[in-house]
Amino acid sequence: MYDPALQLKRIITIERHILEEQKTYPEATGSLTSLLYDLGLAGKFIANNAARAGLVEILGSTEDYNVQGEEVMKLDRLANETIYRFNDHTGRLAVMASEESADIIPIPEKYPTGKYVLLFDPLDGSSNIAYNTPIGTIFSIYRRISADGPGTLEDCLQPGCNLVAAGYIIYSTSTMMVYSTGRGVHGFTLDPGLGEFLLTHPNICFPVKPKYYSVNQGYEKYWSEGIKRFTSHLQGLEGDEKSLSMRYVGSLVGDFHRNLLSGGVFYYPADSKDPKKPAGKLRLTYEAAPLAFIAEQAGGYASDGARNILDIQPESLHQRTPLFVGNRELVEEAENYLRQYG
């Protein structure tokens, strides 16, 4: 029988969840809690605009190029601006860095600085905007290294193992925010009627039996022998193993999220396609490290093919890295193939 009291008891908003997590850290000041909440708010704002993109004609190119030389879509700019504006004045951050900006983003002098550092990819997978396929925002939160005053480049160039929290917001059939503060991975679905993120996926772990592998197989001719053999292995062509299904959206958040829930491995290896990008396309700080943190918290693993992504000390803000992420045993198999065949 429908029991409204029981129904209401089951509803856990993201605010309540974050606050309850905060209680487990007696020394917490509430700053991280508010920062995560503000990121959720920015996510709602971006989701709202993404859903109306076609209608309000904000979809389309700004005919501008970002620091990666990629075309900047209008929605990218809006997402970038949204995250910056929601966080520049709160006194929680020392500095920010965005995939869309060449340099670190200082906190305006008129506002106080705080103890955290925010790195973000405002709208990952933006070449998918025009096709109604999933896109996402990825964020990373570190503690500042510098003592006080304006944050520095060094604050932003920390290895993933220093992450305090990381997460993503996926804009798709529904909008979801998935985050971890190092105590498991939790997913919240936006209820569009309430305008609230509600806990729908507590304690997400990679299923033991993986279902999918995700890679842009169109680039096979640019791959090393090790990547080719690893892929044949996943296809069940080496020996009499079962094959995995292949799924690739071309939007990292979409591909990662699906594999997190279904089990599998995503990889964007180093290839010989573009001599200017020998380490592949993905960025260590904005994409690989935060997803590696989520993956580890969900029982998985992320590697650049030879070492744990979380151990890599970034040397520059927009550094690229090969990325293998998903079920631990699949990523370790990738490492073995690369070790053996290069």
Ligand code: AFP
């Ligand atoms: P865009 O933001 O330009 O769409 O790039 C998305 C992305 O950085 C990442 O989300 C995808 O996994 C990857 O690139 C797809 O790259 P390919 O189109 O080369 O497969």
